[in-house]
Amino acid sequence: MIHSHVPVSDLREHIGRTVSVRGWVHTLRLQRAMQFVVVRDGTGLVQVTNRRDGGPLEALIEALTPESAVRITGRVVDAAQVRLGGLELVPETVEVLNPAATPLPIDDRTGPEQRLDWRYLDVRRRPAARLLFAVQTTLEQGMREYAYAQGATEMHTPKLMGTASESGAEVFELGYFGRSAYLAQSPQFFKQMAVAAGIEKVFEIGPVFRAEPSFTSRHATEFTGVDVELAWIDGVEDVMAFEERMLAHAIAKVADLHGEAVAEHFGVRITVPTTPFPRITMAEAQEILRSAGWDPSGTKEDLDPEGERSVSAHMREATGHEFVFITHYPVGLRPFYHMRAADDPGLTLSFDLLWNGLEVTTGAQREHRYDVLLAQAAEKGLRPEPMQDYLNAFRHGCPPHGGLGMGLARVLMVLLGLGSIREATFLFRGPNRLTP
Known part of the structure; x- marks a missing residue:
C-alpha cells in the first residue's frame, strides 16, 4: 500500500494515520531497548521511535548514519513527552534512499571557511x-x-x-x-x-x-x-x-x-x-x-x-x-x-x-x-x-x-x-x- 507523503510541519493533522516522511537523518539515539531517530525535512524535525524486537526494522535503523536520505512510513502518534512538537512517528518501513558517508566533514563546531567547502x-x-x-x-x-x-x-x-x-x-x-x-x-x-x-x-x-x-x-x-x-x-x-x-x-x-x-x-x-x-x-x-x-x-x-x-x-x-x-x-x-x-x-x-x-x-x-x-x-x-x-x-x-x-x-x-x-x-x- 502506498501512503501519502506528508511534510513534517503538517504531521499534527494526521494523528492516528499512517503516512510517509522524506528527509535526512538528523540525529540517532540507539539505546538498549529503544531506537530514536530524528528526521529532518525542509519544514521541520520529527522523532521516529522504534522499540527493539530483533526484527529487520531494528537492523535497518541500527545501520543508519547521520544525513542519510530516507523515506520512513509509520503511524503518527500524539506524544506529549516528545519535545519535538509533541509527536512521534512509529515506523512500519524504513527505506534508505542514499546512505551518507561517515564521519561528516562538518559539524556544529566547524569554522565558516570550512563550512563553505561543504x-x-x-x-x-x-x-x-x-x-x-x-x-x-x-x-x-x-x-x-x-x-x-x-x-x-x-x-x-x-x-x-x-x-x-x-x-x-x-x-x-x-x-x-x-x-x-x-x-x-x-x-x-x-x-x-x-x-x-x-x-x-x-x-x-x-x-x-x-x-x-x-x-x-x-x-x-x-x-x-x-x-x-x-x-x-x-x-x-x-x-x-x-x-x-x-x-x-x-x-x-x-x-x-x-x-x-x-x-x-x-x-x-x-x-x-x-x-x-x-x-x-x-x-x-x-x-x-x-x-x-x-x-x-x-x-x-x-x-x-x-x-x-x-x-x-x-x-x-x-x-x-x-x-x-x-x-x-x-x-x-x-x-x-x-x-x-x-x-x-x-x-x-x-x-x-x-x-x-x-x-x-x-x-x-x-x-x-x-x-x-x-x-x-x-x-x-x-x-x-x-x-x-x-x-x-x-x-x-x-x-x-x-x-x-x-x-x-x-x-x-x-x-x-x-x-x-x-x-x-x-x-x-x-x-x-x-x-x-
Whole structure:
C-alpha cells in the first residue's frame, strides 16, 4: 500500500494515520531497548521511535548514519513527552534512499571557511541558511513586482564584452576564439543602450563580475546585481524615488511572509522603511564626520567603511531612519558618464544608498549628450575608440535618463544582520575561492 507523503510541519493533522516522511537523518539515539531517530525535512524535525524486537526494522535503523536520505512510513502518534512538537512517528518501513558517508566533514563546531567547502551540507543542516534563500526569493519577487507595476521591462544583457569597461581596471579577461573578451563588471552600458532603444524603464537581476583583490566582509568577485535604468527623468531625484519605493515594497513583503521566522532564526526584527528616505549631500556627510572628529586629510574624499557607519549612525539618531542617500559626489570620485551639476560642475548628480552603515547602491543621472560625454571621457584620460559602440547610442536622440546598481547579497546582509557577504551567498566567489 502506498501512503501519502506528508511534510513534517503538517504531521499534527494526521494523528492516528499512517503516512510517509522524506528527509535526512538528523540525529540517532540507539539505546538498549529503544531506537530514536530524528528526521529532518525542509519544514521541520520529527522523532521516529522504534522499540527493539530483533526484527529487520531494528537492523535497518541500527545501520543508519547521520544525513542519510530516507523515506520512513509509520503511524503518527500524539506524544506529549516528545519535545519535538509533541509527536512521534512509529515506523512500519524504513527505506534508505542514499546512505551518507561517515564521519561528516562538518559539524556544529566547524569554522565558516570550512563550512563553505561543504556548503550543500552547511545549508541543509541549518534552517537559518535555508531561510535566507526563501527571504532572497521573496525580496526579488517584491522588487520585480514593483518594477513591473511601474511598467518596467526586464532585460538580460550580455556578460561577455569585447572591450574592457570604461576604466579597463578590475575586469576578468578570458580567451575568446583567438582574441580577448572580458566579463561584464556591470550591465550599465547595456542598460543605457536599452534606454536609447526606446525601452523607457529597464531592470535586470543578474551576475556581475569584479576583479577586485578585496578580502573584506562585503566584497565578492561574482555577485548578483539589481540594476535599473529610467528614461525621460526630470532629475536624479526620480531615480532615488524609484529605488526607495521599490525597496520599501520588497522589504514589506519579506516582513509579511518571513518576519517571524527571521526573528526566530536571526534575532532580527525587520523594519519596513517609510518613504522618502533621508537625503544629505556628500559635503554634508563630511561635515557630520568632521564635527565628530573625522579627518579626511591624506586620504581620498570618498567615505571609508567607518565613515559610512558613522554617517548612518548619526542619521539614524537624527531621523530614526535606517537608510540614507548621500548625493552630489565630487567628479573625481565618479565615472565619466555621470552627469555634472549645472550650478557646480565639480559635483555629479549621483548618489550612494547606505543601509545601517553599509553601502548597498550606487546610482546617478547619466550624461546623455554625446559631445559632453566625449569631453568628460577625455578629461578622465579615456580614449573614445574602445567605447565607440557605447558612445554611438548617444548620437541619435538618446533621452535624459538615470539608474542604479544594487548588490543583492549586501541587501540580504543588512536585512538579516549577517556579518559577511559569504553567508548571504549560496556559493561564494572571492580572490581565494573558486570552489565548490
